[in-house]
Amino acid sequence: MTYFEQFYNADTGEFHDAARACGRAAEAVRDRADDFRNKVVEHLSDTSESGVWSGKPADAAQDPMLDVLAALNRAADQLEEVPGLLEGYADDAQSLQSRLHEIVKSAEARGIEVDTTNGSVHVPAEVAEKLAAEGEQDPALAVSQDISRVINEKNDLDRRVAPQVREALNMELNAHTVGDDYRSDANRAAELVEELSEGSLAGTDEERAELLALLAEHGDDPKFAGQVFDELGGRGSVEALSVMARLGSAAAMHGEDAAELSRQTGELQAQFGRALATATDPDSPYAVDVSEGSEWMQEFTAAGETKMDIGLPSYEPYGYQLIGTALRSGDYSSEFLNTLGTEMLEFERGDPNDSDDSGNPDAFRMNVPTDPMHEGFQLNHIDDSGAGFDPFDGLMIAMEGNPEAGREFFDPAAHDGRIEYMLDRGDWNDLPALHNPGADYDNPSQSYVLDTLASATDGAERGSVGNDIAVETIKHVGSTDGEAVGLVNDTARESMGQLLEGQLDHINEAYGPGTSRFEDEVGVTLNRVLGDVAYSPEAYGNLSNAQNAYTALHMNEAAAAGNEAVLKEHAASMGNVMAQLDQGKAAAIEDKWSGEEDDYNSRVDAVGRVGGYAIGVATESVPVVGDVTSDVLDDIVERSKVDYSDHAEGEVARLNYDSSKEISRMTEQIIWENGLYETSKDVPANLMQGGDSDGKPIPLSDMTDAQRDSYDKWKSENEKYSETAGEALADVNNSYKTGSVSAGQSQGDS
Numbered sequence: 001m002t003y004f005e006q007f008y009n010a011d012t013g014e015f016h017d018a019a020r021a022c023g024r025a026a027e028a029v030r031d032r033a034d035d036f037r038n039k040v041v042e043h044l045s046d047t048s049e050s051g052v053w054s055g056k057p058a059d060a061a062q063d064p065m066l067d068v069l070a071a072l073n074r075a076a077d078q079l080e081e082v083p084g085l086l087e088g089y090a091d092d093a094q095s096l097q098s099r100l101h102e103i104v105k106s107a108e109a110r111g112i113e114v115d116t117t118n119g120s121v122h123v124p125a126e127v128a129e130k131l132a133a134e135g136e137q138d139p140a141l142a143v144s145q146d147i148s149r150v151i152n153e154k155n156d157l158d159r160r161v162a163p164q165v166r167e168a169l170n171m172e173l174n175a176h177t178v179g180d181d182y183r184s185d186a187n188r189a190a191e192l193v194e195e196l197s198e199g200s201l202a203g204t205d206e207e208r209a210e211l212l213a214l215l216a217e218h219g220d221d222p223k224f225a226g227q228v229f230d231e232l233g234g235r236g237s238v239e240a241l242s243v244m245a246r247l248g249s250a251a252a253m254h255g256e257d258a259a260e261l262s263r264q265t266g267e268l269q270a271q272f273g274r275a276l277a278t279a280t281d282p283d284s285p286y287a288v289d290v291s292e293g294s295e296w297m298q299e300f301t302a303a304g305e306t307k308m309d310i311g312l313p314s315y316e317p318y319g320y321q322l323i324g325t326a327l328r329s330g331d332y333s334s335e336f337l338n339t340l341g342t343e344m345l346e347f348e349r350g351d352p353n354d355s356d357d358s359g360n361p362d363a364f365r366m367n368v369p370t371d372p373m374h375e376g377f378q379l380n381h382i383d384d385s386g387a388g389f390d391p392f393d394g395l396m397i398a399m400e401g402n403p404e405a406g407r408e409f410f411d412p413a414a415h416d417g418r419i420e421y422m423l424d425r426g427d428w429n430d431l432p433a434l435h436n437p438g439a440d441y442d443n444p445s446q447s448y449v450l451d452t453l454a455s456a457t458d459g460a461e462r463g464s465v466g467n468d469i470a471v472e473t474i475k476h477v478g479s480t481d482g483e484a485v486g487l488v489n490d491t492a493r494e495s496m497g498q499l500l501e502g503q504l505d506h507i508n509e510a511y512g513p514g515t516s517r518f519e520d521e522v523g524v525t526l527n528r529v530l531g532d533v534a535y536s537p538e539a540y541g542n543l544s545n546a547q548n549a550y551t552a553l554h555m556n557e558a559a560a561a562g563n564e565a566v567l568k569e570h571a572a573s574m575g576n577v578m579a580q581l582d583q584g585k586a587a588a589i590e591d592k593w594s595g596e597e598d599d600y601n602s603r604v605d606a607v608g609r610v611g612g613y614a615i616g617v618a619t620e621s622v623p624v625v626g627d628v629t630s631d632v633l634d635d636i637v638e639r640s641k642v643d644y645s646d647h648a649e650g651e652v653a654r655l656n657y658d659s660s661k662e663i664s665r666m667t668e669q670i671i672w673e674n675g676l677y678e679t680s681k682d683v684p685a686n687l688m689q690g691g692d693s694d695g696k697p698i699p700l701s702d703m704t705d706a707q708r709d710s711y712d713k714w715k716s717e718n719e720k721y722s723e724t725a726g727e728a729l730a731d732v733n734n735s736y737k738t739g740s741v742s743a744g745q746s747q748g749d750s
Contacts, residue, residue: 004119004147007154008104012097015090019083026079033072037285041069045285066285070223082165089161096154103146112139119147208247208264215271225278226286234288234299237276241322242308244268248381249312249374266381270329273382277330290336301343307367315369317379317389320344324391325380327398334405341395341409349421364390369433377433386430386444392422393430396448399455406456407465412472419469420476422449423488442491450488450495458502470503478525478532487532496529497539501546508550511576511739512569527580527746534584547577552666559674567676568728571667572735575660579739582659583747660736664729669700671725678720684710 044065104114111127114120121140123131131139218224229237248265280290288296304323307316323340350359368389369377380388385397399406410419426445429437453473460466477488477496488496500507510526534540551574558566671677675697686707688695703711715721 004151005117007097007151008100008116008119010093010097012090012094015086015093019086019090022079022082022086026076026083029072029079030076033069033076036069036072041065041285066223069285085161085165089157089165092157093154096150096157100147100150103143103150107139107143110139112143114143114147119144119151121147208268212264212267212271215268215275219271219275220278222278222281222284222286225275226284226288228275229279229288230296234296234301235303237300238303238308238319238322240272241269241319241326242310242317244272245308245310245317245322245325245379248379249310249377262381266383269325269380270382273326273329275330276326277332277336280336281333282335283333290333290339292339292342297339301340304340304344305347312369312371312374312377314371315374315377318363318367318391320347320391321364321367321379321389324394325382325388327391327394328380328382328385330398331401332398332405334402334408337395337399337402337405338408341399344391344395345418345421348425352417364392365428372434375432375434385448387432388430390426390428390430390443390445392426393445393448396422396445396452399452400448401455403455403458403466406452407469410453410456410469411465412468413465419453419472423473423476440490442489444491446489446492447495450492450499454495454499454502457499460502462506467503467506470499470506473499474529475525478528480524480528487528490536493533493536494539494542497533497536497543500530500533500543504546504550507577508547508570508573511735512573524746527743530577530580531584531587531743531747534581535588540581540585544578544581547574547581548662548666551663552670555667555670556674559670559676562676564676564724564728567667567670568731571663571728572731575663575732575735576739578659578663579736580743580747583740583743587747660733663732663736665700667728667732668725671728673697673699677724681714681718684714687711687714 045062104116107114107121110131111124113122113124115122121143123140128139136142232240244265247261247268250261278284279286279288281287282290290297304318304320306319308319308322309316346357346359348359348361348363350357378387378389380386380394386393388394399409409415410422412419423446426443426449428443429441430443430445431437431441450473453469457466457470457473460470507526533543551570554570555567558564558570673696683697685691687698687703687710689698698707700708700711715725
């Protein structure tokens with residue numbers, strides 16, 4: 001119960017002090033847990049003959065030792081909850097206390113007396129008479145009610161927070177009890193999976209809710225997850241996913257209940273996937289063994305190659321198709337994903353090193369329901385990333401979140417031909433059963449592969465595995481080989497653009513005087529890839545923004561260092577790159593210009609303005625000189641827009657002119673603003689910031705008309721400045737023209 005005087009005069013800051021103290025206590029307990037794991041568990045958990053401790057005593061000590069670690073971690077977990085609770089309580093209490101003070105202050109300003117020892121309100125007769133004349137009939141009651149509301153809210157706050165704090169601080173540090181709790185929850189989760197599998201509709205609502213609650217509460221706890229999946233075993237884990245698919249099959253056949261059943265299925269799949277990721281993390285001492293050849297993993301992948309009963313009379317998905325749904329949720333280890341992915345790929349493709357193993361190329365493509373009674377059936381209920389019949393979609397989604405996994409899986413030196421196979425395989429419809437694709441449908445599988453490749457290659461240094469992957473990807477996508485599929489579908493262009501953004505330094509080198517891993521492909525392949533990406537307004541907008549930001553940053557770096565030659569190289573490279581992108585955009589306009597202006601422009605607008613654009617790894621080491629680039633870059637989106645005309649051929653010329661003009665403007669502005677020139681005539685004071693002849697130049701984009709006239713006049717009279725800027729702009733125009741010619745030749749083959 002909150003008492004007025006106590007709350008009115010309380011120091012709510014003491015709760016912040018308590019929160020900090022609990023935070024320090026939590027850190028201390030967590031440190032002890034880490035010490036115990038590093039100094040005890042890791043040394044004693046190896047009970048083989050080669051370990052430091054073996055035999056029956058060592059085996060018997062394992063569970064108690066891990067229980068102690070679990071107890072310490074649980075104590076730290078509970079303590080870590082307290083600071084947030086206390087901080088939130090202190091903020092809410094302080095807000096209520098401020099309201100209370102304001103009520104008293106406002107009342108006293110009107111002559112009403114409030115006793116701050118008990119909150120009682122008294123209105124002197126003369127004040128009551130005055131307030132009544134103003135229309136306020138019972139001011140004492142009004143103030144009392146305001147005070148009561150605040151006090152009641154404070155009581156509600158206490159009732160809500162106090163139990164949470166008590167529960168968090170009510171730590172049970174008995175290691176045996178904690179261990180028993182974890183094992184009990186894990187055992188119950190495994191039992192529920194078995195019970196659900198025996199029902200005709202994947203169990204009762206209560207059973208599903210109990211399993212979901214256990215997975216939601218403990219799914220990211222290594223000990224719980226490890227115990228669950230150890231008990232289930234590799235095959236049992238896949239069978240658990242078949243239970244969820246059974247519930248999903250019911251969703252396709254139960255009319256008004258379909259949406260709720262689908263939601264329940266998606267939640268179970270997502271929480272199960274999260275727990276699976278936790279249980280298969282090799283860094284956890286509780287993890288199941290997912291190394292190649294381990295018993296658990298062999299059971300898991302063998303079940304993946306087996307068709308599983310999900311209660312439908314005419315359809316059984318492969319276990320891999322069920323696994324693919326779970327991979328959409330959770331943070332998976334590289335070892336698990338690569339072991340699983342390699343087995344899954346060999347099942348479909350066959351062993352590349354065994355000419356007699358042709359695999360099962362149509363296993364997933366053809367294994368979809370065809371019975372009309374199953375129309376609308378899908379395996380994936382977690383999200384809208386496909387119906388789930390293609391398990392590689394789930395694998396790629398998981399690998400995108402783990403770049404190291406993607407690099408290992410797609411390393412060309414270790415897995416020749418894997419990039420090409422994965423980019424070309426997804427040309428079928430991954431839609432709910434018997435749903436016909438629309439005219440504009442593209443299977444998203446290629447996008448998921450490219451998203452993984454982009455993640456694995458982002459900012460990769462020359463000679464690295466990531467850079468090798470990028471080179472092979474570009475070579476294949478842009479290939480004109482008659483046997484190659486070549487180029488990407490409409491849905492995947494934005495993903496391909498993201499991969500190119502992560503390799504901008506190498507791409508620019510390819511079009512400049514330096515050496516590059518891409519140099520052999522410049523003639524045709526890279527040109528084709530850049531041009532094809534530009535068919536997407538979003539991809540064109542993002543990639544041209546990135547290119548402009550990249551070049552502006554590097555030209556500023558060169559200008560600040562007084563390196564005119566390097567600045568010219570970057571300007572020329574940009575001219576060539578943009579020529580490729582503009583040629584692709586022009587071709588897109590020529591293909592589909594009629595009536596599309598508003599749609600194209602709105603989609604470019606959606607890319608957003610790029611002042612302050614962050615290019616990521618490729619340029620993070622480049623210093624930005626003041627905010628010089630923001631004025632230049634803010635209007636790049638405007639240049640990306642299309643002004644459609646009656647004749648696409650005329651539009652091509654305008655595109656080329658506008659883009660080269662923009663590059664020239666950026667180049668001139670950076671030369672001017674960084675003073676990268678010699679002068680044969682003093683710069684007029686009105687062109688310098690603050691009118692100071694020794695100050696910094698006014699950005700060209702900020703000049704008034706009069707200042708611009710003065711600048712143009714000075715430039716025309718200053719031979720040395722005109723020579724410096726003129727050579728750079730000539731390099732830009734020449735590289736753009738050259739690039740346009742090569743782009744037309746290369747992209748004409750697409």
